[in-house]
Amino acid sequence: MxxxxxxxxxxxxxxxxxxxxxxxxxxxxxxxxxxxxxxxxxxxxxxxxxxxxxxxxxxxxxxxxxxxxxxxxxxxxxxxxxxGDSARSAMFLGTVGQKVWHIGYPGDDRFFEPLHLIEDPMTIEQVPLDQAEGIVCTGPEDPLADPSVMRPQFLYAKQKGLKLLCANPDIVVDRGDVREWCAGALAKLYTEMGGESLYFGKPxxxxxxxxxxxxxxxxxxxxxxxxxxxxxxxxxxxxxxxxxxxxxxxxxxxxxxxxxxxxxxxxxxxxxxxxxxxxxxxxxxxxxxx
The missing domain is CATH 3.40.50.1000 (HAD superfamily/HAD-like)
Structure with missing residues (x-):
């Protein structure tokens, strides 16, 4: 106890x-x-x-x-x-492929900046979902929207066999008095739909x-x-x-x-x-x- x-x-x-x-x-x-x-x-x-x-x-x-x-x-x-640093290392090692579809805020683009800790990192290209080899999720585009809004895209991604790299396993956070959804909620949904999610943060x-x-x-x-x-x-x-x-x-x-x-x-x-x-x-x- x-x-x-x-x-x-x-x-x-x-x-x-x-x-x-x-x-x-x-x-x-x-x-x-x-x-x-x-x-x-x-x-x-x-x-x-x-x-x-x-x-x-x-x-x-x-x-x-x-x-x-x-x-x-x-x-x-x-x-x-x-x-983010742990997930970036995996991304630049090619864990979800070279061409990735990014789910996240516009300000999350820094996630894709070069990481100099890895020898010979893969060059990552952000592409639309229909061209992607994998998914990188740094968070929902709208943290107040229910994660279920992603079901159509996730169904297509699952059928393509894409892996989802989750850069933040948290389900929710409280910004002051407002509860917001995090990347972990999207990864959880993708897994529940039969897709494969890869996690790099706690736990x-x-x-x-x-x-x-x-x-x-x-x-x-x-x-x-x-x-x-x-x-x-x-x-x-x-x-x-x-x-x-x-x-x-x-x-x-x-x-x-x-x-x-x-x-x-x-x-x-x-x-x-x-x-x-x-x-x-x-x-x-x-x-x-x-």
């Missing part, structure tokens, strides 16, 4: 590094969450390392600019691992491999039993931590705030019922990161 804690500092001395989710934990899609920022700043002052592990389809540099926009200061984190192993490499690049070798994963998604952050055998801190006041009846802290009975329903077992739970 998960242990409810009041603050990160109550447990942080047990860990040398944090793998911290961003959306719903450090910011809400509009602005930084001050208590979360202060907690991470204090953890770093005490010698801990903070790796921001996000299912954003953006490259690391793009997420860093976004953090500045949201008001998350540089001294609250050490390095960043994004689902899947590639992003954790990237996070460990980012952590090692900071100059410290840290074992998994000294890493704590923090996030508000039981199907992504917590499931990923459980799969990697890493301790986890569940932020109940994020995506599951209503189910866990979280105000300052979750209602213990509601939290237990929710975690049992989701078959999730975080090591710790807190209402908000603080």
């Amino acid at each position: 998960t242990r409810i804690v009041e603050t990160l500092s109550e447990i942080s001395a047990q860990y040398d590094a944090l793998f911290v989710d961003l959306w719903g934990c450090v910011h809400n899609g509009v602005h930084a969450l001050p208590e979360a920022v202060a907690a991470l700043q204090q953890y770093r002052k005490e010698g801990g390392k903070v790796v921001l592990v996000t299912n954003s389809p953006r490259p690391r540099a793009g997420v860093q600019k976004q953090l500045v926009h949201f008001g998350v200061p540089d001294d609250a984190w050490d390095t960043i691992a994004t689902s 899947h192993p590639p992003i954790y491999d990237l996070a460990r490499r980012r952590l090692a690049a900071l100059g410290r070798g840290i074992s998994d039993d000294r890493i704590l994963a923090i996030g508000d998604g039981v199907l992504t952050d917590i499931a990923g931590a459980m799969g990697e055998d890493i301790d986890s801190l569940f932020i109940s006041g994020g995506l599951a705030a209503s189910e866990t009846k979280t105000g300052q802290q979750p209602d213990p009975n509601a939290l237990t019922a929710y975690l049992q329903k989701e078959m999730s077992s975080p090591t710790y739970t807190i209402g908000q990161l603080r």
Whole structure:
């Protein structure tokens, strides 16, 4: 059973590094969450390392600019691992072919910028669906539209045997008070229709491999039993931590705030019922990161 804690500092001395989710934990899609920022700043002052592990389809540099926009200061984190970077690596290795049909926002075109970490990367060409060898999904074109609007295109893609590369496994996020669909919702629909979706963010192993490499690049070798994963998604952050055998801190006041009846802290009975329903077992739970 998960242990409810009041603050990160109550447990942080047990860990040398944090793998911290961003959306719903450090910011809400509009602005930084001050208590979360202060907690991470204090953890770093005490010698801990903070790796921001996000299912954003953006490259690391793009997420860093976004953090500045949201008001998350540089001294609250050490390095960043994004689902986008992990997925881009796979794309440039030819995982879904050279000619791809892109589903996403117009601003997601940076996903296709050259990646210099790979030797002899494939030249990727964006084409219409009827010419595509595969699909790259960085998110829905309209994050407020039900994913089912893609059924006609997905039926055609499935019949062609196209693989879908999902750059963000999140199903939904809350931008302030507005809930939006993410790429994971489209990949889930495509899979349910019989298509093949490939995932590179949480809870899947590639992003954790990237996070460990980012952590090692900071100059410290840290074992998994000294890493704590923090996030508000039981199907992504917590499931990923459980799969990697890493301790986890569940932020109940994020995506599951209503189910866990979280105000300052979750209602213990509601939290237990929710975690049992989701078959999730975080090591710790807190209402908000603080």
